[in-house]
Amino acid sequence: MKHYEVIDGQQRLSAIFDFMFNEGLTKNSEFGLKQIPNSTIKIHEKLLTKSTKSKKKGVAYIDMSSDDQERFDNYKIRVREVYEENDDKIEDLFRRLNTNVYENNRQELRNATYTGDMKDLARILTKKFQNFLLLNKIVTQKNCWRQLDTDKVVNEILLVATQDQIVSSSNDIKDDLYANGETMGLIKNKIQKDVEEAQEFLESLFPPDGEGRRFIGTVFSKHAHGYLPLLTTIYLMITGNWIDDNGNRIRYNINKTNKKKIRERLDDFGVNTHRKLRNEKTNVKERKYVLKYKKAVEYGRTTNASPRVKKCKIIHEILEKYMPVMDIRTKCKSGDREWLYKEWQRREGESAGKKGKVMCQAKNCINPKGKEIRSLAEMDCGHIKMQKLGYGRGGDERKNLRPEHFGCNRSANQVR
Numbered sequence: 001m002k003h004y005e006v007i008d009g010q011q012r013l014s015a016i017f018d019f020m021f022n023e024g025l026t027k028n029s030e031f032g033l034k035q036i037p038n039s040t041i042k043i044h045e046k047l048l049t050k051s052t053k054s055k056k057k058g059v060a061y062i063d064m065s066s067d068d069q070e071r072f073d074n075y076k077i078r079v080r081e082v083y084e085e086n087d088d089k090i091e092d093l094f095r096r097l098n099t100n101v102y103e104n105n106r107q108e109l110r111n112a113t114y115t116g117d118m119k120d121l122a123r124i125l126t127k128k129f130q131n132f133l134l135l136n137k138i139v140t141q142k143n144c145w146r147q148l149d150t151d152k153v154v155n156e157i158l159l160v161a162t163q164d165q166i167v168s169s170s171n172d173i174k175d176d177l178y179a180n181g182e183t184m185g186l187i188k189n190k191i192q193k194d195v196e197e198a199q200e201f202l203e204s205l206f207p208p209d210g211e212g213r214r215f216i217g218t219v220f221s222k223h224a225h226g227y228l229p230l231l232t233t234i235y236l237m238i239t240g241n242w243i244d245d246n247g248n249r250i251r252y253n254i255n256k257t258n259k260k261k262i263r264e265r266l267d268d269f270g271v272n273t274h275r276k277l278r279n280e281k282t283n284v285k286e287r288k289y290v291l292k293y294k295k296a297v298e299y300g301r302t303t304n305a306s307p308r309v310k311k312c313k314i315i316h317e318i319l320e321k322y323m324p325v326m327d328i329r330t331k332c333k334s335g336d337r338e339w340l341y342k343e344w345q346r347r348e349g350e351s352a353g354k355k356g357k358v359m360c361q362a363k364n365c366i367n368p369k370g371k372e373i374r375s376l377a378e379m380d381c382g383h384i385k386m387q388k389l390g391y392g393r394g395g396d397e398r399k400n401l402r403p404e405h406f407g408c409n410r411s412a413n414q415v416r
């Protein structure tokens with residue numbers, strides 16, 4: 001059997017099918033034939049209304065006589081087939097066909113408005129993710145043509161990556177992401193590598209079926225309710241930015257992860273949550289998490305930070321059982337930060353740079369403008385000795401602290 005993709009006319013086709021297979025009436029009791037004033041198609045009067053008890057309605061397919069049904073079935077529709085393998089050319093054709101139908105959406109505007117690193121990074125990641133997103137039906141082909149894959153998925157993970165935490169999102173926030181990201185320096189490559197690594201790890205948890213799909217039939221095929229929370233959680237856990245209830249940042253070891261166990265648990269959780277959200281019968285095994293997750297989904301808008309945090313916490317709870325901790329960075333008290341900043345301003349000598357300057361001590365400082373930390377707001381507390389689980393309280397002493405840029409602190413001490 002041949003397969004076609006619809007470039008143009010999707011709505012017209014679904015209207016016809018909805019009419020024929022009666023789907024329209026289940027969605028909308030008013031569904032039926034209507035005469036559109038300027039249309040070249042004239043609908044026979046007897047098809048336009050039928051009387052019901054309460055009011056007149058357009059005639060549905062099942063209301064038609066079998067002769068009329070046959071005429072309807074045999075009506076020939078003009079179709080043009082396009083043989084083209086090049087996605088860019090198809091996209092171009094789609095755009096030209098739809099030029100007068102659509103206004104530019106926000107992502108299309110962003111792409112036309114901004115230049116620079118963030119736009120470039122979003123393009124690279126979109127290319128990298130697209131096939132996966134399409135196969136798993138997280139986005140549609142039409143979404144991709146209109147750059148909604150970038151908007152719905154890539155922008156969201158970039159917001160997390162640039163702030164190292166779960167954040168709210170809106171069109172304005174995403175505009176800022178592009179406006180502030182014109183020059184990113186080395187952090188661009190770091191984010192790209194980290195996001196790709198998180199995605200690769202995620203994919204490695206779900207074995208593909210014959211066609212390369214990984215989680216059809218689980219909650220993870222829903223972008224806001226499943227896939228994004230999973231990707232976000234993994235991203236934060238493997239980059240050392242998972243924040244626990246005490247404000248400490250924890251990094252998990254993907255090399256010592258029990259993937260087999262996680263695969264079983266996530267699969268079970270994913271399938272049952274999917275069913276629960278559709279009010280279908282669920283298996284009792286993951287009951288606790290499934291119920292909690294359903295609550296989180298119903299808790300609030302998917303673009304707000306707090307429902308996002310709730311979802312990620314549940315996924316984290318499942319993952320952390322099988323992913324050992326690699327290191328913990330304890331939260332730096334604000335008193336310690338101020339002390340450290342002043343302490344370094346007083347220092348002299350090679351390591352301190354010129355007198356009065358606070359210099360970032362991260363081995364691979366990512367600041368393109370140099371190692372100087374110009375204000376307290378730019379500075380985070382790094383650690384001279386790496387803090388490991390069981391390292392003890394000593395790791396938190398002031399003498400173990402060193403100044404680092406916020407951005408450098410996140411990448412410091414990373415041994416892979």
Ligand SMILES: [Zn+2]
Nearest residue numbers: 360365405408
């Ligand atoms: Zn730095």
